[in-house]
Amino acid sequence: MVSKPASGDRVADATAFLRERGVLARCVSWGNQTLLVTQPDPSSSQIAELKETGIVERVAVSHSRAPLASREFQNASSVVEVGEARFGAEKLVIVTGPCSVEGLEQLLEVARHAKKLGASMLRGGVFKPRTSPYDFQGLGELGLRYLAEAREDTGLPVVTEVLEPEKVDLVAKYSDMLQVGARNAQNFALLRSVGRSGKPVLLKRGMMMTIEEWLQAAEYVLLEGNRNVVLCERGIRTYEKATRNTLDLASVPVLKRVTHLPVVVDPSHATGYRELIAPMSKAAIAAGADGLMIETHPTPETALSDAQQQLNLGEFEDLMKELEAVAKAVGRTMR
Ligand code: PEP
Ligand code: MN
Numbered sequence: 001m002v003s004k005p006a007s008g009d010r011v012a013d014a015t016a017f018l019r020e021r022g023v024l025a026r027c028v029s030w031g032n033q034t035l036l037v038t039q040p041d042p043s044s045s046q047i048a049e050l051k052e053t054g055i056v057e058r059v060a061v062s063h064s065r066a067p068l069a070s071r072e073f074q075n076a077s078s079v080v081e082v083g084e085a086r087f088g089a090e091k092l093v094i095v096t097g098p099c100s101v102e103g104l105e106q107l108l109e110v111a112r113h114a115k116k117l118g119a120s121m122l123r124g125g126v127f128k129p130r131t132s133p134y135d136f137q138g139l140g141e142l143g144l145r146y147l148a149e150a151r152e153d154t155g156l157p158v159v160t161e162v163l164e165p166e167k168v169d170l171v172a173k174y175s176d177m178l179q180v181g182a183r184n185a186q187n188f189a190l191l192r193s194v195g196r197s198g199k200p201v202l203l204k205r206g207m208m209m210t211i212e213e214w215l216q217a218a219e220y221v222l223l224e225g226n227r228n229v230v231l232c233e234r235g236i237r238t239y240e241k242a243t244r245n246t247l248d249l250a251s252v253p254v255l256k257r258v259t260h261l262p263v264v265v266d267p268s269h270a271t272g273y274r275e276l277i278a279p280m281s282k283a284a285i286a287a288g289a290d291g292l293m294i295e296t297h298p299t300p301e302t303a304l305s306d307a308q309q310q311l312n313l314g315e316f317e318d319l320m321k322e323l324e325a326v327a328k329a330v331g332r333t334m335r
Contacts, residue, residue: 011036014055021046028068029225037067037223064258066215068222069229074260080228082177082200083157085120087230088262091333092323093291095159095202095264096316097123099306100136101143104150109298111150113313117320118335121177122147122156123293127163128305129183136304144174151176159202165193172197182207182234182269185217195224202230202293204266207237211251215259231255231263232293233284235270244272244309247280252287263288268295268309277311278319282326294319 011027014036018025023046025036042050047059064070079088087093096114101107101124111122126143128136139146147158157176162168163184171178177200184190185206194201201221205214218229233252235245247270255263265284267277281292297303300310311319320334327334 010055013053014050017050017053017055018042018046026223028223030068030227035068064215065212066219066259069215069218069259069261071258071260076260078227078260078262080200080230080262082121082159082228084155085157087264088290090331091120091335092285092289092327093121093262093264094119094320094323094334095121095123095291095293096296097158098125098297098303099268099295099310100125100128100304101139101146101160102304104146106298107146107150108153110296110313111154111156113316114296115154115156117317119156119320120291122150122154122158123160123179123295124150124158125161125305127161127167127171129161129163129181130305141170144171148174162190162194165189168193168197172199176200177202177230179232180204180217185209185214188217188220191217191220192224195221195226198226200228200230201226202232202264204232204234204269205236205248205251207235207245209236211254211258215255218259218261229261230290231259231261232266233263233270233289234266234293243270243276245270247271249280249283249287252284252289256288262290264291264293265289266293268293268306272309274300274309274311274315277309278315278322281319281323285323285326285332286330288330 015025023042024039028035060073062070062072085093096119126138128138151158159177160175161179161181162171178194179202182204221229235247238246240246267280295310296316297310324334
């Protein structure tokens with residue numbers, strides 16, 4: 001893998017040099033650098049030869065299956081900015097909102113409350129990936145308009161899930177960050193498409209995915225030159241039935257070691273039960289997560305989806321207060 005703040009000529013020269021040696025190079029823009037990501041890896045003598053030509057500035061050799069996501073390539077932790085929310089900064093990013101946008105009033109109530117309590121982002125599903133086709137599928141574009149209205153009202157940036165490549169432009173028009181859900185975490189066409197959108201991406205862990213596979217999914221987005229990827233641990237499927245999924249909190253410190261990308265935890269989908277959200281939120285922050293995604297609803301018992309795992313507004317308020325001490329203990333802030 002080679003990089004250089006590049007003119008077109010240099011890219012062409014380096015690409016030709018590699019091609020003559022049977023190595024394909026893909027050009028990726030990475031901030032103000034230009035990268036050539038190679039396949040297969042050049043040999044050490046080819047690398048030495050290439051360095052001698054002076055065409056490239058730096059050669060980074062990564063042993064990772066997801067090199068752009070790896071700390072070998074970029075040691076400094078990435079900070080992903082979405083409006084005023086900064087994933088990976090000292091202030092924890094709390095993303096909250098209903099599982100599904102059900103109406104403007106519901107959304108505004110949650111959003112204003114979230115804003116008042118110091119949450120950084122609003123969530124709300126409008127295209128819902130439901131296991132049963134008979135369940136509520138979301139409000140679609142109308143819901144996107146409500147999200148945009150709630151952002152206008154509160155100043156909170158919004159994140160919402162996109163289910164298919166064909167809808168990426170539409171969802172990107174209304175939202176500040178695109179969510180790729182657990183069920184789509186290895187939908188490679190969708191990953192490429194959100195990568196090309198230029199919007200920050202919240203990539204949930206697929207329920208059957210290893211950490212390495214998850215990072216390879218992130219790599220699809222990064223390879224499109226989109227560096228703004230945030231990983232969201234939301235639990236994996238195991239034989240345990242007492243919780244909806246098994247929250248793999250060890251993934252947080254593992255990811256922190258191997259990748260520069262920010263990591264957040266979603267204790268709502270990970271556990272499936274309201275009473276487990278507070279303890280697992282605290283554990284996630286203690287484990288080093290850069291933030292949380294928590295489902296909230298004015299009246300969870302009437303919710304059209306995930307009724308059991310959404311906090312009501314009072315419960316969310318209590319949790320935000322309780323998190324302050326944990327945040328402080330690990331050198332983070334809530335405000
Ligand atoms: C969601 O956050 O709305 C959602 C559907 O979560 P997941 O993809 O993690 O199941
Ligand atoms: Mn949900």
